[in-house]
Amino acid sequence: MLNVDPDTKTFIPLRSYLTDPNRAGPRFGLQYSTAPTIQPRGHLNSQDGFDLEVIDSLRREAINVREPHVSGLKKIAAYAAQLVWMGGKFPIDIGADFTWFPALGYNTKRPVSQDNLKFELCNILFNLAALYSQLAVSVNFSSPDGLKSAANYFCLAAGVISHIKDKVVPELRTAPVEDMDIVTLESLQELLLAQGQECFWQKAVMDGYKDSSIAKLAARVSDLYSTAGDWAVQSEAISSEWIHHMAAKHHHFAAAAQYRQACDCLEKRKYGEEVARLRDSMVCVNDALKESRYINKTVLSDLNGLKNKVSEDLKRAEKDNDIIYLNPVPPKSELKTLERAGMVVARVPPDVASPLDHLGDNALFGPPLFAKLVPFAVHLAASIYEERRDRLVSTQLTAPLSALTASIHSTLSALSLPGSLQALEKPLGIPPALLAHAEELRQSDALARLDRSFADTAKLKATDTATFASGREALLAEEAEDAALCARFGTLRWTRPPSREAAPKLHNQIAEIESYLASAAASDDLVRDTYRNLAPLLRILAGPDRALADFVPASRRAAIPPKLEAEASALRTCLNDIARLESRRRRRIEAIREAARGDDVHPALLAEAARLERERPDVTIVTAHFEAFFDARLGSRYDSEIAAVAAEAEEQATLLRAVERANADFVRARRGEGGGEREKALQQLEGAWVGYKDVVAKLEMGRTFYNDLSRIVGRFREEAREFGYRRRAEAAGLESDLSLPPLSSLTLQNQAQQQQQQQPTPASHAHSSHSRPQQEEPMPAPVATRNPAPAPQQQQQQPPLPAGPVAGMWNPEMGIRFGGSPAPATEQKKQAGDWAWLSLREAGEVEGWKMEFELNSPGSGLGNGGITVSSVAGPAAAGGAGGLEGGAGGGPIKHAKCERTNSPNRCSAFLSRGGALCDGPEEGEVKGAEDGEGGGETDRVAEVEDA
Incomplete structure (x- = not known):
């Protein structure tokens, strides 16, 4: 019967963190190495009073949980809860590199670093799930209570994985690492649930449940393993050993379910159905045994035991039915589908589902840290409010009022006012209003101030333009570098997204900022042209009184007729x-701006944030929660002012209509009077004064615009440089991988090198720089290593692959030769690319033998592209191993070490697109040898046992 043993369970390995701070890079912020600290980043005013040492201590405790013990659960969960709380206090890109090693996949020795609080939370919760799974494996499986505890731990581990998948990964804002993408997490979740269901199945067997109930439990176990395997084949991180393990388990429990149902049929005297189910059970057992090279010895023993039991019962059932009962045996398609009894579900631990509920002065995880720190969402909300307030004040208050004033000036200028009236009222000398304007210009040194304003604006513009150009050049340089690397390696190998897809926001900002600068440049030119046209008149106004008097001619009229005087008085x-009205409007505009500057929203925002936290403590505060607050506050403060603007526009329209009527009467009464030249001169000076005010206002607007733009372009440049830095680091890693030469690119050199390479390689060379890395394994099966990426295509022309056997190349008719003898002298040397070869896929500990492979250096040769095996590091009886020739895999292997770790003496080699075999002990016997054909994806496997 089946047996549940801890060795048959698969647990999730813990993720490792970067312990060497020198490898993290010179980044600031949360430096989690030996003594991480939090440094200010804009929203932090001081480190005093903040719980820096506490959060550092919590993280150290969490990441140092390495053994399966229940005390580690609280340490990890407490730090995870504080991270969730910190998510509302800090921005997600807090300014610190969180560096972790993946736990699964083929890049477990390559650290991944991200400036992302959610990435840190993902890794911590992943370790929590891993700890739950390891606790499940560590319990006593021989007792019912132990099985219940194991099932509970597996369900909790699956729940944490589900929480990561559904709640944390969607908030990353970046693509998840390969061992935490959706398909990998789905596979892990189903695998954990399958093992939890298996515990319930074992408990049912142990407690002597009915066969029909045990069959339902086993069928559900089979389904879960099947689903886990389906997700696993889509993952880049799940190793092939795990996939084979899941497949074997799926068929294993399918066979067990049918066997138990057959036993139930025997009890219910359904002899024909019993035979049919036993036959299907035998088919499932044989399917499971096809994975025998990859599965644990305990599982293999169980399978063989089940096979023997099913075989015996099948012979008995067929004999009895054929001789005694004579019941028809239904085909499999007519068998009723087994019912399922699901006993497991992914249960998220309460301290993971609602971590903030466990934070408090008397709570499980203690008080929340950084409680005095204003949440980052509040700072963002304050910025959003201030931006909306300033936009409202500008677009709905000051800008409409300024437009109304401009309308007054344009109307008066079209009516030649007040110049025509001043020429009549004061025929000699300068009107008092004009003298007041001239005095103001002299007191403020208007012309020099305007020149300085133009120069300052030009400097701001030049600085913003240079900053933007620097960021744009950094972004375009990265794009050019990426395009060059893509052209070098080809789009099929250089698979990362191009620059414009990786950072569309930055590239779109280029056009946006360019449009801003172009629009501002046009406005600057218009203002400068206006000032250039006004400068001569402004120099007269700002000059001495004599020059002003000389510019305005005197009128010779002695007396004003009564009718004209009355019309002039009305005008x-x-x-x-x-x-x-203008004076009152200027005061109103200044009052509105002063009120906007004094509108401190922070106290009200803090009160609103406190209310939100009280009402919804389980929800992280984001800026969207303050939308209603924004609308209410802006409405209460500025709706009355907006209504006043509309009323003032109506008042102005009434006054202007009165001015037009009075001016028309004045013009009719004044017909025939002189003073046209004086009127024209006065009107020009009045227009110059109004134009001066307009230029000053537009220069101030330009200065404000360029100051605001400086923040935009500064942020753009920093983001572009940071993006370029990350992309270059990523490109360096990819380029390093792609630049490694595959074995197919190696060429055979001279005969002396061949003979030297065919000698048995000492075991001491097993750990050279090209050795496959070893790692701790969650199950006694080899740990897969990722294929090295193919090297760039050789420039030299390769000879075509011959259709028939060629001297020096192995084919099935040649057989397999052992020993270290060199190839025949007439053998044709291989050239790089003669045979398509992928890579070694799997190496590690298999069936009691530890294997290590090492690639030859480029240019060396060995036999016919086969491998050689070093002396076995085991008992003397194991002896040494000679070289094995005849592999059709192309590039040679320097050595492959098979080290004995237990019994039986067996060594397996897993090669791709080849046929090169691994020799085991001396006088070994090759089993299952297959040759490759230079194509396809199927791995070739050979086993060697003691003769």
Whole structure:
């Protein structure tokens, strides 16, 4: 019967963290190495009062949990809860590199570093799931209570994986690492549930449940292993050993389910159905035994025991039915599908599902850290509010009021006012209003101030342009580098997204900022042209009184007719009303701006954030939660001002209509009077004064624009440089992988090198720089290593592959030769690319033998592209191994070491697209030898046992 043993269980290995701070790079912020610290980043005013040492201590405790013990659960969960709490206090890109080693896949020795709080949370929760799975494996499986505990731990581990998949990974804002993508997490979740269901099945067997109930449990176990395997084949991180393990388990429990159902049929005297189910059970057992090279010896023993039991019962059932019962045996398609009894579900631990509920002065994980720190969402909300407030004040208050004033000036200028009225009222000398304008220009040194303003604006523009150009050049340089690398390696191998797809926001910002600069440049030119046209008149106004008097001619009229005087008085009254309106408007604009500057929203935002935390403590505060607050506050403060602007526009329209009527009467009464030249001169000076005010206002707007733009372009440059830095680091890693030469690119050199390479390689060379890395294994099966990427295509022309056997190349008719003898002298040397060869796929500990492979250096040769085996590091009886020739794999292997670790003496080699075999002990016997054909994806396997 089946047996549940801890050695048959697969647990998730813990993720490792980077312990060498020198490998993390010179980044600031949360430096989690030996003594990580939190440094200010804008929203932090001081480190005093913040729990820096506590969070450092919590992390050290969490990442140092390496043994399966329940005390580690609280350490990891406490740090994870504080990370969730910190997510509301800090930005996700806090400014620190979190560096971790993957736990699964083929890149477990390559650290992954991200400036991302959610990435840190993913890794911590992954370790929590791993710890739950290791606790499940460590319990006593021989007792019912131990099985219940194991099943519970497996369900909790699956729940943590589910939480990572559904809640944390979607908030990463970046692509997840390969061992935490959706398909990998789905596979892990189903695998953990399958093992939990298996515990319930074993408990049912131990407690003597009915065969029908045990069959339902086993069928569900088979389904879960099948689903886990289906997800695993889509993952880049699940090794082939795990996939074979899941497949074997799937068929294993399918066979067990049918066997138990057959026993139930025997009890219910359904003899024909019993035979059919026993036959299907035998088919499932044989399918499971096809994975015998990859599975644990305990599972293999169980399978063989089940096979023997099914075979015996099948012979008995067929004999009894054929002789005694004579019941028809239904085909498999007519058998009723077995019912399923699901006993497991992914249960998220409460301290993971609602971590903030466990933070408090008297709570499980203690008080929340950084409680005095204003949440980062509040800072963002304050910035958003201030931006909306300034936009509202500008677009709905000050800009409309300024437009109304401009409308007054344009209307008066079209009516030649107040110049025509001043020429009449004061025929000699300069009008008082004009003298006041001139005095203001002299007191403020207007012309020099305008020149300085133009120069300052030009400097700001030049600085912003240079900053933007620097960021744009960094972004375009990275794009060019990526394009060059893509052209070098080809799109099939250089698979990372191009620059414009990896950072569309940055590339879109180039066009946006360019449009800003172009629009600003056009406005600058317009203002400068306006000032250039006004400069002569402004120099007269700002000059001495004599020059001003010389510019304005005197009128010779002695007396004003009564009718004209009455019309002039009415017009003057209307102009005074307009002047008072302008004065009141200027004060209103200044008051609105002053009120906006004094609108401190922070206290109200803090109160609103506190209310939100009280009402929804389980929800992380984001800026969207403050939308209603924004609308209410802006409405209460500025709706009345917006209504006042509309009322003032109506008042102005009434006053301007009165001015137009009074001016028309004044013009009719004044017909025939002189003073046209004086009127024109006064009107020009008045227009110059109004234009001066407009230029000053536009220069101030330009200065504000370029100051705001400096923040935008500065942030753009920093993001572009940071993006370029990350992409170059990523490209360096990819280029390093792609530049490693595959064995197919190695060529055979002279005969002396061949003979030297065919000698048995000492075991002491097993750990050279090209050796496959070894790692701790979650199950007694070899740990797969990722294929090295193919090297760039050789430039030299390769000879075509011959259709028939060629001297020096192995084919099935040649057989297999052992020993270290060199190839025949007439043998044709291989050239790089003669045979398509992928790579060694699997190496490690298999069936009691530890294997290590090492590639030859480029240019060396060995036999016909086969491998040689070093002396076995085991008992003397094992002897030494000679070289094995005849492999069709192309590139040679320097040595492959088979080290005995237990019994039986067996060594397996796993090669791709080859046929090169690994020799075991002396006088070994080759079993299952297959040759490759230079194509296809199927691995070739050979086993060697004691003769």
